[in-house]
Amino acid sequence: MERTVTYENDLNLKATELRLGLPGTDDSDKQTPSGVRSNKRTLSETTEECRSKSNSGTSDARNDDTETAPAAKAQVVGWPPIRSYRKNSFQPKKTEAEAAGIYVKVSMDGAPYLRKIDLKSYKGYPELLKALENMFKFTIGQYSEREGYNGSDYAPTYEDKDGDWMLVGDVPWEMFISSCKRLRIMKGSEARGLGSYV
């Protein structure tokens, strides 16, 4: 007679409730076997198949059990048995050029702490600026080539490879991420003056 208890990550009272019902009466999905999988199938085939919601008759039996939320399965405490520091090794396949991130420090005038961001995780200036706004809780004005950032007390600047301080947005994005060493969000009069030097 088997007793199964599903553990969730947080203290879940339901999980600690003792249940001595008959086997098969609880809602655990662990009772089903891993599914009929032909060992001849290639990995990409299987993954594609599992991703598509419209399953053909040859689909993996386990698909029927997965919840609507992808990848997030009810995690059993302490299983699989790996140490916590080993849990974050997953990296989707990347080309070598993509693998190394570009981490730069970001400071904001007046804020007591710095942040670090990976420039590679943004596709362009709008995303980057939005992220900075969220991170430091402020608003950046409208960018224009002639006048810099209008309508705000803040201006995002960066130090480039030559040690010069530049206004974020002046150069093409790719050039920016390869030459940016760190970011500084300037405030006040210093910031307001920046755009009008050209």
Added chain:
Amino acid sequence: MAYSFPEEVLEHVFSFIQDDKDRNAVSLVCKSWYEIERWCRRRIFVGNCYAVSPRIVMRRFPELRSVSLKGKPHFADFNLVPEGWGGYVYPWISAMAEAYPWLEELRLKRMVVTDEALELISRSFKNFSVLVLSSCEGFTTDGLAAIAANCRNLRVLELWECEVDDRSGNWLSHFPESCTSLVSLSFPCLDGEVSFSALERLVSRCTNLRTLRLNNSVPLDKLPNLLRRAPQLVDLGTGAYTAELRPELYSKLGDAFAGCKGLKSLSGFWEAVPSYLPATYSICAGIRSLNLSYATIQSPDLVKLIRQCPNLQRLWVLDYIEDCGLNALATTCKDLQELRVFPSDPFGVEANVSLTEQGLVSVSEGCPKLQSVLYFCRQMSNAALFTIARNRPNLTRFRLCIIEPRAPDYLTLQPLDAGFGAIVENCKDLQRLSLSGLLTDRVFEYIGTHAKKLEMLSIAFAGDSDLGLHHVLSGCNSLRKLEIRDCPFGDQALLANASKLETMRSLWMSSCSVSFEACKLLGQKMPSLNVEVIDERGSPESRPESLPIDKLYIYRTIAGPRCDMPSFVWNMGERSALRFS
């Protein structure tokens, strides 16, 4: 007695006997040998810090120089032991500070070590030279600073997989300029930054440094300088192994590695970028041990590196290596003794890499010296296990983790009983075994029948009934440590084999079917055991006695119930029973 050797002679003879088991045997010969031996024993290993008390140890062995202690049960590594359970080292340090002023070496595993304990160590033992902390927690870099500052003769400072609070006090800078004695410095588990200049100066002046394992805060561009200052290194753990592609850095790194002709072990490689791996090639022929388990690089690049290491004996790697990479390993590394393959995406629902049972089968075929295996995978078959068992009867450690609990043989959908049965039947010297997959009581019958040298067994989500546990407890003659989770094992097997528990170090059972009633009975009948019920839901007294308890930890002891149990741990012994009435 008239014909026995003088004490000094016996003592001299005993000094050649270092092995613990031999020393213990010597002490059992007769009373005078016991006496002589206890005065000249210098090293002691205590596998369970609660099996004995500091006072008992000190009373018997007054002249120890080296002490090793282990605290929490192994399953604490996977968060199954609640915070605060125990394993505090401070009482030991405080007792030893008085009894062993000449203590030189301390090795602790799974213990709670505080900064106070570290400070006390640093002040109490004038000749202190070796501190190894494995899987310990409770201290900060301030404690490390005290060790660095005060231990004049420190030779070894190693931190393995510890949880350390970083206080950014630059602990490394606390090594005085006069410290030149370091032979081994290892801190890969630390999160925080260290002062590079202090590190470089330290490495420069410690000319006997053989082992240097950095943490990932040390960037790659600092590595060449460090290596140049320590060409005598045998064991290197790099810091972060990533940088932009810079030709001058690459060639500096290559030259620096080439200068370390004695390197035998490489590890670290955090965030490894494949293009920098060839910088190590010049010394790869000498490499015996390679830990790439933090390197998220793909199979082709892993294979390129492994092909450079034909003398490899130990490989730890992520499952990015895939079956094809393991094939390459099998053809290249004929001296391989130990393989560990860790999962890169343990919680993913589907496999993210093409690593199956085939990889392990290949290695078992190609590597005749393979003894120790830790393998995480998503599918296994009885056929594969038969093959592995047939190929490698010399296996001594076999830990298989099929990620999905209760996964059957994926080809036949049968339980994996027969496969594991083949393992224990063929591998007659098997000392350690971890099971996974769909398993019935049958597998335990095989284990009880054949696994006569088995010392440690880990079981999860397996078995049908008490019979399974009974087979193990009654059949495994050499069993010392048994850890079980989520199995339908209950009272009968435990009570029927109560005396077996006195021959073992410990038994852990969680989420099984052992009733409170049975625990009490066991605790009362077996005074030489500590039967600890661990239950964070509250006292087991508040529920019917026949209901299963949450977690059970049983260990033999000559120290009686411990005094430092938290509120969620109850001892089931005779005296403790009175507390309930």
